[in-house]
Amino acid sequence: xxxxxVGDVAxxxxxxxxxxxxxxxxxVRGELGSVKAHPSGHFYFTLKDESxxxxxxxxxxRFRNVAFSPKDGxxxxxxxxxxxxxxxxxxxxxxxxxxxxxxxxxxxxxxEIKARLEAEGLFxxxxxxxxxxxxxxVGIVTSSSGAALRDILQIxxxxxxxxxxxxxxxxxxxxxxxxxxxxxxxxxxxxxxxxVIIVGRGGGSQEDLxxxxxxxxxxxxxxxxxxxxxxxxxxxxxTLVDFAADQxxxxxxxxxxxxxxxxxxxxxxxWELRQRLGQGLRRSAERRRDRLAAALQRWPMRRPxxxxxxxxxxxxxxxxxxGHLGRSGALRRRARLQAAQGRLGGLDPRGPLRRGxxxxxxxxxxxxxxxxxxxxxxxxxxxxxxxxxxxxxxxxTEEEVR
Amino acid sequence: xxxxxxxxxxxxxxxxxxxxxxxxxxxxxxxxEGVALSRSCEEILGAAExxxxxxxxxxxxxxxxxxxxxxxxx
Numbered sequence: 510x511x512x513x514x515v516g517d518v519a520x521x522x523x524x525x526x527x528x529x530x531x532x533x534x535x536x537v538r539g540e541l542g543s544v545k546a547h548p549s550g551h552f553y554f555t556l557k558d559e560s561x562x563x564x565x566x567x568x569x570x571r572f573r574n575v576a577f578s579p580k581d582g583x584x585x586x587x588x589x590x591x592x593x594x595x596x597x598x599x600x601x602x603x604x605x606x607x608x609x610x611x612x613x614x615x616x617x618x619x620x621e622i623k624a625r626l627e628a629e630g631l632f633x634x635x636x637x638x639x640x641x642x643x644x645x646x647v648g649i650v651t652s653s654s655g656a657a658l659r660d661i662l663q664i665x666x667x668x669x670x671x672x673x674x675x676x677x678x679x680x681x682x683x684x685x686x687x688x689x690x691x692x693x694x695x696x697x698x699x700x701x702x703x704x705v706i707i708v709g710r711g712g713g714s715q716e717d718l719x720x721x722x723x724x725x726x727x728x729x730x731x732x733x734x735x736x737x738x739x740x741x742x743x744x745x746x747x748t749l750v751d752f753a754a755d756q757x758x759x760x761x762x763x764x765x766x767x768x769x770x771x772x773x774x775x776x777x778x779x780w781e782l783r784q785r786l787g788q789g790l791r792r793s794a795e796r797r798r799d800r801l802a803a804a805l806q807r808w809p810m811r812r813p814x815x816x817x818x819x820x821x822x823x824x825x826x827x828x829x830x831x832g833h834l835g836r837s838g839a840l841r842r843r844a845r846l847q848a849a850q851g852r853l854g855g856l857d858p859r860g861p862l863r864r865g866x867x868x869x870x871x872x873x874x875x876x877x878x879x880x881x882x883x884x885x886x887x888x889x890x891x892x893x894x895x896x897x898x899x900x901x902x903x904x905x906t907e908e909e910v911r
Numbered sequence: 912x913x914x915x916x917x918x919x920x921x922x923x924x925x926x927x928x929x930x931x932x933x934x935x936x937x938x939x940x941x942x943x944e945g946v947a948l949s950r951s952c953e954e955i956l957g958a959a960e961x962x963x964x965x966x967x968x969x970x971x972x973x974x975x976x977x978x979x980x981x982x983x984x985x
Contacts, residue, residue, distance in 0.1 A: 570921065632920070641913070641915060642915035643914040643915065643955065643956065662963075666961070669959070670961050671956075672961060673959050673961065673963075674962070674963045674964070675964045676964070676965045677966040677968070678967065692968055697966065700964075726915050772956065775956055775959070779918070779949055785925045785928075786924065786925050786942060786945040786946065786949065788929075789925055789927075790928055790939075793928065793935075794935075866961045
């Protein structure tokens with residue numbers, strides 16, 4: 510068998526591919542990933558579906574004509590030629606045209622999970638808990654070798670050199686990363702003294718951040734008994750974990766700033782409170798003293814004899830007023846009214862009847878003297894509640910009685 | 912007591928003393944409580960030693976990862 514050089518194999522491979530008419534002009538539908546716009550102006554990408562992926566490149570001269578800015582997850586239609594890139598040892602598609610087809614399958618899946626968890630209420634604002642002012646220990650879930658950890662440690666040290674930290678390392682990308690993050694989160698939540706947890710990683714491609722869109726991890730963050738601050742990637746990267754976290758930090762550094770207080774500021778606040786505490790009591794004492802002094806300054810304390818004097822004046826004034834009222838018409842008018850009312854009461858003919866007297870009448874005329882009557886006269890005797898008819902039997906005048 | 916509970920109570924006491932509605936005896940009691948609270952706050956703030964613990968559970972550390980450290984953005 511002939512011994513070939515690597516270049517020989519590459520050339521054969523190139524020839525085979527070039528000879529295949531179906532690869533000379535292809536139109537491929539797939540999802541973009543690992544996109545990279547090189548400073549040279551060339552555009553590199555991976556095209557994939559559920560079963561396979563292929564590398565691709567679009568040179569500057571062609572990429573200039575692409576109307577949209579392609580990014581990870583975009584569903585696209587690529588037109589071009591498939592060829593073997595000998596120097597790179599890769600079969601790749603040399604794109605001539607790139608068209609956007611709408612949301613990629615992965616983004617669709619993400620949207621579906623998000624809608625479902627949202628409907629469950631996992632992202633509701635009232636679920637968000639406040640972060641502690643001064644955490645006893647800050648839990649950190651990230652890769653022990655990543656830039657995120659370095660950033661967090663640096664910021665934490667600068668803000669509060671005494672801040673205790675607990676790191677639960679976890680792989681933050683690749684197969685099984687989400688499950689590792691979930692386990693790390695649970696270990697931290699169970700660790701005594703951990704009052705808040707930062708979970709995150711540095712920036713990366715959309716695929717790199719995928720672990721933070723994992724449904725089980727999102728649920729674990731929402732269910733975590735300790736407040737969680739998410740810090741995934743850069744400002745513009747948003748993952749589902751960000752929605753479930755109690756607070757989202759744009760970067761790991763920002764998370765450290767949210768979570769770790771500046772020690773000097775707390776110390777200053779305490780100092781201020783102590784000052785105000787002393788001043789508060791002092792001012793109260795001063796106020797009491799001032800009130801006492803003011804009270805002593807008022808006349809009753811300085812000239813107690815005046816109290817008596819003033820009382821006497823009051824009595825005199827009242828007496829004077831009374832006398833004036835008596836002289837004035839008011840009192841007299843009142844007395845006259847009362848007298849008139851009394852007389853009116855006496856004029857009521859039924860008044861005496863109620864007291865037991867009777868009214869004697871003959872033929873409708875009142876009889877006021879015994880001499881007006883003769884024996885045999887028929888008279889009416891009017892009483893308070895009725896009347897009686899009577900026959901006069903005998904007349905006696907006062908003179909006769911006497 | 913947690914730091915923020917202590918600071919919260921201390922702030923409430925200071926505000927109450929500053930408002931000055933209580934009688935002398937109550938104010939003295941508040942003052943003493945405030946002093947004790949500010950002491951325990953100081954203690955909590957000074958007690959942290961800046962330790963870093965590591966909770967190992969998964970086999971990690973031996974897999975080098977690109978975690979965006981090449982990215983020039985902070």
